[in-house]
Amino acid sequence: MFAFQKINQLKGGAALSYVTIFLTNIVGLLLTPFIIRSLGSAEYGLYTMIGALIGYMSVLDFGLNNTVVQFVAKFKAEKDKKGEENFLAHSFIMYTCISLIVVIVGFSIYFNLENLYGETLTPDQFEKAKIMMVILIFNLAISLPGGAFQGICSGYEEFILPKTVNIIRYIVRSLLVVVVLLYGGDSIGLVILDTIMNLIIIVANIYIVFKILGVKIKLHKYDKSLFYNILGFSLWLFVFAIVHQLRWQFGQLIIGAFYSTTFVAIYAVGITLGNYYGAFSGAISGVFLPKAIQMTVGNIPKKQLTDTFIKISRIILLVLLFILGGFVIVGKxxxxxxxGKEYEMAYYYAIIIMVGLTPILSQGFANNILEAKQLLKYRGLLLLLLTVIGTVISILIVKSYGIISMILVTVFFLLLERILMIPYYVKKANLDMKRYYKEISPLFLHVIIATGVGLIIRSFLPEKNIYVFIVNSMIYTILFFSLTKYFITDFEKTFIKSLITKILTKINWSK
Structure with missing residues (x-):
């Protein structure tokens, strides 16, 4: 009975993950232009800039939320209830210290806002920034320890209820955003709304943890070594979080220091499109990677491991390159x-970001092998070093050479990291990278031909016409998939046929 419930939780959790991905992408696409038009470009830029500033502070959780998942799952598997209670007590002591640090760091930034953005913000924007900052400091101070309860649920493999709560929260939040803005609300109103919704989610997860799962938090014995174990496990998760923030959030802070918030808004739209691009990869990876990671536990031969790596990468690349080529043609x-027209530069930002993300997103399996073998140190240090260098260069050049120079620097270091990781993948992950690149290269020829022909056709048609946009999208789609059969493997043909069969079966069943 327990095994059946566990399977249902895993399947239900996976299904709800796809619902979440669908919602965040579709609703986000619909909601973003409404928010921009309601707030105006300048205030939307201010909203995203202050959000990025607080988001940057969120790394102060030191990867503790993910650590809670791992340790709780471990203690549960060992049926060590006392150890679990003691671990959670130690964790919340750490969370209390982290929340205190967040408040101290947050108000240190608050009192220096004028030094950071005094030259680029108007007096009205500056006052709104200060109010948002105070609310978001409070939001983050409660959200970090509140996230532990989500982690406990995951550690207990209780996925359905928390994910359902999150989906409901996302739908309600989206509807309330529309209501707030229709009734004249501004960026401060959105920040207040998000804080209230976070509080509701935390309370819901607390109820699930204590009332439904019956979890207890109790300090049985103070254990200094346990603190070190927790920090040791979460260190590299913390490093990866810093890298992510430096790459994609810090840019908004840099731009805000040199340019008006309107430029921040345009950059934020480019980043948003890049995030949507990455979400498609995450949806596919979720299907293949759990099974693939299990292969690393045994002594799997190099050929078999590389075969799996290539299969996963080619499927992901097929989707990513289709989106990338289509965006090049109709993205503007x-x-x-x-x-709107004033965001045209976001098109160019997004293309550059997509190009930089493509090799990283398609090679996720290689990083999972390193994680399974607990070999994160080299990549963590390499990522941190390259990202810090890239960030420093960006700060030095963005004022003189524009925002696009900063994005080009970021993407250059993204691609450099991929190149420098090749020998490590060969040596430590036991992958045949030479064969890998040889077998994925036809897909790039595929998209170059489809995109090239699509651009030629596009050049003869008028711009900014909704009917032409639809026709162009259809022409590119037909062209891309007409060429696909010449570039894909038998495995991919079988996979696509199986996927289409499943979809048609579900449609017929629903009828």
Whole structure:
């Protein structure tokens, strides 16, 4: 009975993960232009800039939320209830210290806001920034320890209820955003709304943890070594979080220091499109990677491991390159219809970001092998070093050479990291990278041909016409998939046929 419930939790949790991905992407696409038009570009830029500033502070959790998942799952598997209670007590002591640090760091930034943005913000924007900052400091101070309860649920493999709560929260929040803005609300109103919604989610997860799962938090014995174990496990998760913030959030802070908030808004739209691009990869990876990671536990031969790596990468690349090629052809029109003419530069930002993300997103399996073998140190240090260098260069050049120079620097270091990781993947992950690149290269020829022909056709048609946009999208899609059969393997043909069969079966069943 327990095994059956566990399987249901895993399947239900996986299904709800896809629902979440669908919601965040579709609703986000619909909601973003409404928020921009309601707030105006300048205030939307202010909203995203202050959000990025607080988001940067969120790394102060030191990866503790993910650590809670791992340790709780471990104690539960060992049926060590006392150890679990003691671990959670130690964790919340750490969370209390972290929340205190967040408040101290947050108000240190608050009292220096004028030094950071005094030259680029208007007096009205500056006052709004200060109010948002105070609310978001409080939000983060409660959200970090509140996230532990989500981690406990995951450690107990209780996925359905928390994910359902999150989906409901996302839908309600989206509807309330519309209501707030329709009734004249501004960026401060959105920040207050998000804080209230976070409080509700934390209370819901606390109820699940204590009332439904019956978890207890009790300090049985103070154990200094346990603190070190927790920090040791979460160190590299913390490093990866810093890297992510430096790459994608710090840019908004740099731009805000040198340019008006309107430029921040345009950059934020480019980043948002890049995030949507990455979400498609995450959806596919979730299907393949759990099974693939299990292969690293045994002594799997190099050929078999590389075969799996290539299969996963090619499927992900097929989707990513289709999106990338289509965005090159119709992306400028899409941005125009989505958020307006003044955001045209976001199209170019997004293309550069997508190019940089493509090799990273398609090679996720290689990083999972390193994680399974607990070999994160080298990549963590390499990422941190390259990202810090890239950030320093960005600060030095962005004022003189523009925002696009900063994005080019970020992408250059993204691609450099991929190149420098090749020998490590060969040596430590036991992958045949030479064969890997040889077998994925036809997909790039595929997208180059489809995109090239699509651009030629596009050049003869008018711009910023919704009907032309639809026709162009259809022409590219037909062209891409007409060429696909010449570039894909038998495995991929079988996979696509199986996927189509499943979809058609579900449609017929629903009828």
């Amino acid at each position: 029109d899409f941005v125009f219809f989505w958020v």
